[in-house]
Amino acid sequence: MIIRRAISAACLLVWAVSASAQTPPPKAAGGDAADGAYVWNAMQGEKLVALGARGDAARGEITFEICQGCHRTHALGRPDGSYPRLAGQHITVLIKQMTDVRAGRRRNDVMLPFIDKHVASPQDIADIAAYLTKLPSPPNNGRGPGSDLARGQKIYEADCVSCHGQGGQGDAAQFYPRLNGQHYKYMLHEMIQIRNGMRGNSNPRMVEVVKTLNDADLEAAADYLSRLPTGQP
C-alpha cells in the first residue's frame, strides 16, 4: 500500500513537473492568483453573449462533431482522464470554460484550435452547451483505486461540499461544476493544475482550498468524488 502510494505520488509529481515544464503559466492577468483585474466569474464579453443566447441542442449536436474526436460520442470523455466528460455538465460551466479557453484565461493548447474564435461563434458555444447539458452521465466514469475513501469523504465534506454540494452536483448559477460522473484522473489532474497556478481561470477560493491539500489528500478526494452517484445533474 505504502509503496503503491509512493509510486502514484511520484507519478503525480512527474506529471505535474512535466506539465509545468511544457506549459508556461497562463498569460491572463492574475491567473489563478487573486488579482484585482481578474474576476473568475465575471459576466462580460462573449461569455455574456453566449450565456444570453438561446442555445439550440439540435444545432449543438452537429456543431459538437468537431469536439467528439477527443470528448467522444455522447461527450463521455475518457476514463484515462485525458479528456473530461462533458455530458450533463451545467450550461454556465460549459460556456465559461469554452470562452475562457478562447480568451486565454484558461490555458489549453490542445483544445484551442477546435474552439478558437474563427471556428465557433458565441451562438455555436451556446448551442453546444445546450446539447451537452441534456446528455446522460452514466456511472461508467474512470474511478480511483478506492484505497482511502474515508479520508476522501472527510476532505470533501470539510472543504468542498459547501460549493460543489453533497452529491457533487455543483451549482449552475455560481459556475460551480458538476463533479459526479467525472473521471478520477481528470479531476486529480485539474486539482493539481489549479494548486500549481496552471489552470488560469479558477475561483480564487478554490485555489486557496487545494493549496492546503497534499497529493494524497487530492487523490482521496478525487477518488471519493468519482464514486458519487451520477444521477444528480
Add this chain to the structure above:
Amino acid sequence: MRCAPGLGLLFALAVMAGAARADTAALVASQCMACHGDGGNSVVPMFPRLAGQQAQYVAKQLRDFLTGKRKNEVMAPSLAQFKDADVDGLAAYYAAQKRTPITPGNDKLLAAGKALYDDGNTQSGVPACVGCHQPEGLGNDRYPGLAGQHPGYAATQLQQFKSGARNNDRAKVMRAVAARMSDDEIAAVVEFLASLP
C-alpha cells in the same frame, strides 16, 4: 387544355434537366475520367477516388479550385473547361457512383491505422478521426468520406495540411490535426482508410 401551360413548363424543365445531365456526362468524359477513372474509381494512386464522395465536399473542392483557394497544376487545364454552374452537377454525379474496393498496400499497418482513426492519440492531442469523418469513414454533409481512398493521395493531402501547403480546410481545423500527426501515423491511417469499403 387548362393543363397545357403546366405541361409545357414541365416538359421544358425535363429537357433542361436532361441537358444538364448530358453536360455533366460530357464534362466527366472529356475532363475528369482520364485521371479520376470510370465512375470516379481512379486507379492511379496520385488521383483521388471520387466515387461515392459526399456531394457537398466535391462541390466545395471544385469551387475552391475555380477560385484558387485550392491549387493543383494537374487540375488546371480541366478547370479551364468548366465553370461554377457545372459544379453541382459534377458533385451529384460522383456522389451517386458506386465505390469499388481497392487492395491495401500494407496490411501490417491496418491495426495501428484503425487505432488512430477510432481513438486518436491522447499523448500528442490528435483527435480520433471518427469524430468528424464518421464510422466506416463515410463522412457526412459536413466532412468528406475517406473510405476506399488511395493511400498515396490521402498521405499527400495529410502532409500538405501538415505543412500548410493545402489550406482550404474549414477554420484551419484539419491543419491543426495534421500538424500533430507523425509520419508513421499518417502512413498507418491511410492504409486503414484504403481498406474501408
